[in-house]
Amino acid sequence: MRPLAIRRREVRPLPPLAVLVRSMAFVDVKMRWKKDASFDAVPVLSQARDLRPLVSLAHLLSPLPTPVSAVSKLSRSLETPDRRVASFLRRFPAAFVESVGPEHNHPWFHLSGPAARLLREELEIFAARRADITSRLRRLLLMTPRRRLPLRVAQGMLWHLGLPEDYFRCRDYDIAQDGFRILTFGDSVSHEEEDDGRELVLIDNGEDQELPKSVLEMDAMRRFGSTEVVPIALFQSKGLRLKRKIEVWLEEFQMLPYVSPYEDFSHIDRSSNVSEKRVVGMLHELLSLFVTCSAERRRLLCLRQHLGLPQKFHRVFERHPHVFYLLLKEKTCFVVLKEAYMAEGDTAIEEHPMLEVRRKYVGLMEESREIIKCRRSGKPFQSKHEDHGQIEDSKEGTDSAAVLS
Known part of the structure; x- marks a missing residue:
C-alpha cells in the first residue's frame, strides 16, 4: 500500500477586524406580532x-x-x-x-x-395650505438620491401626501409654481395613465435651499438642544417583553450615529447597524409626511429602489415594534408610525391639514352603517x-x- 499523501492546509489571511466586530454586533431580533386594540379603535x-x-x-x-x-x-x-x-x-x-x-x-x-x-x-x-401640503412631496423627492421619481410612483403617493389625485393632470394646479416639473424621455413615449418614461423632478434640484431637518432631528433639538445624539422615539407595545440581549442591543442602537434621510448615504456599509438605523429613520420620516402617518406595507415596496432601501427592508417593521405597528385588517397589512398616535402631543410631528x-x-x-341597520330593523334614523x-x-x-x- 502506498502511504497517504498529506496535504498541507492552505493558509488564508484573516478577515479585517472591522468585519469581525460587525458580525459580533448583530443581534437576531425575532419578536411575535402582538395585537394592540388601541390602534384598531382609531x-x-x-x-x-x-x-x-x-x-x-x-x-x-x-x-x-x-x-x-x-x-x-x-x-x-x-x-x-x-x-x-x-x-x-x-x-x-x-x-x-x-x-x-x-x-x-x-x-x-x-x-x-x-x-x-x-x-x-x-x-x-x-x-x-397648499405650500405646506406640496412641501411634503418636495421632501419625498429630496429623500431620493437622484432627486426625482417616476411619475407613476409619485402619482401613487398623492393620496398619502394629501394632494389631489389629478394634481399632475389638471393644468389649473400649475405644478411649476410649487417647484415641480415633469420630464419626458424620448419622442415615442405615450402620454397615457401609465406615464411610462416620465419623471417628476424638482426645478431647482434641491440645490438653492438648505436641506430640511427630519422630524427626529427637530425632536432632538427640542429635547437636547443639539443633534449630536438623535434617538428614535420608542413606545412599548402592551404585553411585549424583550429579552435581555435585545434590550442591550436596543440601547446601543439608540446611541449609534444618525444619518438624515436627506443626506448622502453612499459611504455607509449596508450590513452595519448604522445602515439599519438609517433605514428606520428613513421610514420614520416617510410615514410622518403622510396624512394618517400610515400606509399599506405593499405600497411602500415601490419606493425601495428610489430611496436606497435594502431588498428586505420590510423586516425592519418586525425588528422595531416599538417604532412601528403592523395593523392587520381585512387581509391587508398597514404600517403605522406609533409616535403619531402614542406621543400625546409630545412630538415634533405636525398634524396634516387634510x-x-x-x-x-x-x-x-x-x-352609513347606522342607516342600513335602521332600514333593516324598520327603525327611523336621526x-x-x-x-x-x-x-x-x-x-x-x-x-x-x-x-x-
Whole structure:
C-alpha cells in the first residue's frame, strides 16, 4: 500500500477586524406580532381600506348625477373591496344617493349634501395650505438620491401626501409654481395613465435651499438642544417583553450615529447597524409626511429602489415594534408610525391639514352603517346632518332590495 499523501492546509489571511466586530454586533431580533386594540379603535386607521376608493368615487361623481355604468369598470383602479362598484356605492348611503336613470331604469348615483360639502372643504384646505401640503412631496423627492421619481410612483403617493389625485393632470394646479416639473424621455413615449418614461423632478434640484431637518432631528433639538445624539422615539407595545440581549442591543442602537434621510448615504456599509438605523429613520420620516402617518406595507415596496432601501427592508417593521405597528385588517397589512398616535402631543410631528377632512369622511362611513341597520330593523334614523331628510326623500321610489344588496 502506498502511504497517504498529506496535504498541507492552505493558509488564508484573516478577515479585517472591522468585519469581525460587525458580525459580533448583530443581534437576531425575532419578536411575535402582538395585537394592540388601541390602534384598531382609531376609525381613520381601521377604515383606511374603504376610505380611499370612497373619496375617489366622490370626486368622480361630482358635480352631476352619473350612471353607474360610467364608473363600473373602475373597480380595479379604485381597488374597491367589493367586486362591483355599485355594491360599494350602496354600502355608503350617507355619501352616495341612488336614483333611477331616465332610460332603461339604470341606477344613477350622486353625492349627498354632506359629501359635497366635504369635497368643497377639501379643495378649500388645499388652496389655503397648499405650500405646506406640496412641501411634503418636495421632501419625498429630496429623500431620493437622484432627486426625482417616476411619475407613476409619485402619482401613487398623492393620496398619502394629501394632494389631489389629478394634481399632475389638471393644468389649473400649475405644478411649476410649487417647484415641480415633469420630464419626458424620448419622442415615442405615450402620454397615457401609465406615464411610462416620465419623471417628476424638482426645478431647482434641491440645490438653492438648505436641506430640511427630519422630524427626529427637530425632536432632538427640542429635547437636547443639539443633534449630536438623535434617538428614535420608542413606545412599548402592551404585553411585549424583550429579552435581555435585545434590550442591550436596543440601547446601543439608540446611541449609534444618525444619518438624515436627506443626506448622502453612499459611504455607509449596508450590513452595519448604522445602515439599519438609517433605514428606520428613513421610514420614520416617510410615514410622518403622510396624512394618517400610515400606509399599506405593499405600497411602500415601490419606493425601495428610489430611496436606497435594502431588498428586505420590510423586516425592519418586525425588528422595531416599538417604532412601528403592523395593523392587520381585512387581509391587508398597514404600517403605522406609533409616535403619531402614542406621543400625546409630545412630538415634533405636525398634524396634516387634510387629516380632519379624512376623519369626517370616516364619519359618513360610520353613519352609513347606522342607516342600513335602521332600514333593516324598520327603525327611523336621526341624522346629525341637517339635510339628511332631503337625502332620504330623494330615495323614495327606489327599490329597497337594490339599496341593501
